[in-house]
Amino acid sequence: MSTFEPVLSKYFAQPNAWTLAHYRSRGGYYGYETAKKAISSLEPKAIIEDVKKSNLRGRGGAGFPAGMKWSFLPENGKPRYLAVNADESEPGTFKDREIMAKDPHGLIEAIIITCWAIRSHHAYIFIRGEFVREAKRMQAAIDECYREGILGDDVLGLGKFKLDITVITGAGAYICGEETGLLSAAEGQRAYPKIKPPFPAVEGYFRQPTIINNVETIACVLHIVARGWEWFKKIGPESGPGPKLFCISGHVKKPGLYEAPLGTTLRQLIYDYAGGPIGEIKGIIPGGSSMPIMTVDQIDTPADFDSIRAAGSFLGSAGLIVFNKDTCIVNALLNLARFYHHESCGQCTPCREGLGWLEKLCHRLEFGHGKEGDVDLMNEVSVMIKGRTICFLADSLIMPVQSYIQKFREEFEYHIKHKRCMTGTKAGEFAQVDELVGAGR
Ligand SMILES: Cc1cc2nc3c(=O)[nH]c(=O)nc-3n(C[C@H](O)[C@H](O)[C@H](O)COP(=O)(O)O)c2cc1C
Numbered sequence: 001m002s003t004f005e006p007v008l009s010k011y012f013a014q015p016n017a018w019t020l021a022h023y024r025s026r027g028g029y030y031g032y033e034t035a036k037k038a039i040s041s042l043e044p045k046a047i048i049e050d051v052k053k054s055n056l057r058g059r060g061g062a063g064f065p066a067g068m069k070w071s072f073l074p075e076n077g078k079p080r081y082l083a084v085n086a087d088e089s090e091p092g093t094f095k096d097r098e099i100m101a102k103d104p105h106g107l108i109e110a111i112i113i114t115c116w117a118i119r120s121h122h123a124y125i126f127i128r129g130e131f132v133r134e135a136k137r138m139q140a141a142i143d144e145c146y147r148e149g150i151l152g153d154d155v156l157g158l159g160k161f162k163l164d165i166t167v168i169t170g171a172g173a174y175i176c177g178e179e180t181g182l183l184s185a186a187e188g189q190r191a192y193p194k195i196k197p198p199f200p201a202v203e204g205y206f207r208q209p210t211i212i213n214n215v216e217t218i219a220c221v222l223h224i225v226a227r228g229w230e231w232f233k234k235i236g237p238e239s240g241p242g243p244k245l246f247c248i249s250g251h252v253k254k255p256g257l258y259e260a261p262l263g264t265t266l267r268q269l270i271y272d273y274a275g276g277p278i279g280e281i282k283g284i285i286p287g288g289s290s291m292p293i294m295t296v297d298q299i300d301t302p303a304d305f306d307s308i309r310a311a312g313s314f315l316g317s318a319g320l321i322v323f324n325k326d327t328c329i330v331n332a333l334l335n336l337a338r339f340y341h342h343e344s345c346g347q348c349t350p351c352r353e354g355l356g357w358l359e360k361l362c363h364r365l366e367f368g369h370g371k372e373g374d375v376d377l378m379n380e381v382s383v384m385i386k387g388r389t390i391c392f393l394a395d396s397l398i399m400p401v402q403s404y405i406q407k408f409r410e411e412f413e414y415h416i417k418h419k420r421c422m423t424g425t426k427a428g429e430f431a432q433v434d435e436l437v438g439a440g441r
Pocket residue numbers: 057058059060061062063064066085086087088089090174175176177178179180212213214215217218391392393396
């Protein structure tokens with residue numbers, strides 16, 4: 001922990017770090033290391049090669065290699081777009097909004113480099129509607145750049161290329177974060193996902209080739225160009241390295257956003273960064289609420305793409321949520337079922353109806369009306385949904401359902417048998433509180 005210097009969040013705590021004046025005072029835009037160097041001395045293809053060699057993997061959830069995605073762009077003469085995914089709706093995730101609010105110019109400079117690399121002249125930042133402060137900060141930073149000739153017809157006055165950046169705000173629906181749902185929303189349609197292939201890199205925004213990357217993924221590009229891919233690759237495991245923003249919440253003493261190298265163990269993140277657990281740990285969700293839960297015996301797993309996967313879960317958006325022993329697993333699952341069912345776009349029947357069935361099953365277990373066989377029924381319903389939908393939204397509930405049952409089955413059975421939870425709360429006690437405050441439907 002002590003030897004690692006934050007890279008992405010280095011300036012977050014400094015006053016006015018979001019202003020152009022502050023960004024310039026630290027060498028931004030015109031410092032030779034970054035966009036200026038990229039545009040004046042590096043060929044676009046060379047940057048793509050460097051990003052490939054860095055092994056930068058997407059920070060939006062799937063961990064797909066960024067350089068490889070960029071190289072899928074067809075050479076067909078069509079206009080190309082960059083869509084920066086700032087929807088960040090996965091519960092337990094709060095990193096992209098911080099980049100936008102606290103270092104918008106760092107993100108803009110990274111977008112400039114990315115667009116030079118992929119030869120795009122228009123980037124869109126798709127921001128979740130509730131992020132009013134972030135959208136305003138981003139727009140203010142973009143406006144400053146146009147005034148100063150950093151963006152527009154002649155980027156940085158180097159006579160090399162033109163770039164516009166447009167902010168689009170979404171309506172605050174989880175599905176807008178799914179890349180093809182995002183594109184539908186950006187085009188002014190309902191945020192319905194589309195079947196892939198064609199992938200957006202081939203046919204995306206208004207059917208033109210489009211690269212979609214998460215905010216944090218793009219933010220990393222700036223540092224890869226500034227310090228070299230060799231530097232980046234040395235931070236954490238070679239197969240998926242780099243600095244990483246971890247969002248730590250739940251039963252920990254100091255919940256918050258922490259930057260650490262990929263490969264830092266879950267134990268280090270919880271104890272050294274987040275001040276340790278409150279009470280005894282029961283479960284850890286490593287990557288945002290849709291990821292399979294891990295148990296306390298897995299706490300020494302390194303938090304990186306491959307290690308978490310080998311341990312049966314996914315790093316996802318690195319939203320780490322800690323549950324202590326007082327957490328009712330059935331209640332926690334009901335909470336998630338309500339959310340994901342509510343967020344289903346309704347396009348695919350298995351997701352629209354099936355997530356509702358799962359919510360109902362969780363509800364009846366939680367409220368003490370569970371029947372013998374309900375746990376198997378939940379499993380069966382989840383199996384029937386999986387793989388039968390256009391996008392992966394349904395999996396966001398299926399993964400918790402299957403993993404919670406696999407790891408904590410006795411809690412579900414206890415609810416059925418005793419009409420209450422093992423943690424000592426009465427049936428429905430937590431859920432009733434949720435409903436009183438308006439979370440229930
Ligand atoms: C239902 C659903 C919601 C998603 N929400 C987000 C999101 O809020 N932000 C994000 O970056 N990626 C989200 N993703 C992943 C995107 O579809 C896409 O993989 C990602 O933006 C690609 O960027 P990356 O390669 O840089 O990670 C979501 C995926 C699904 C299936």
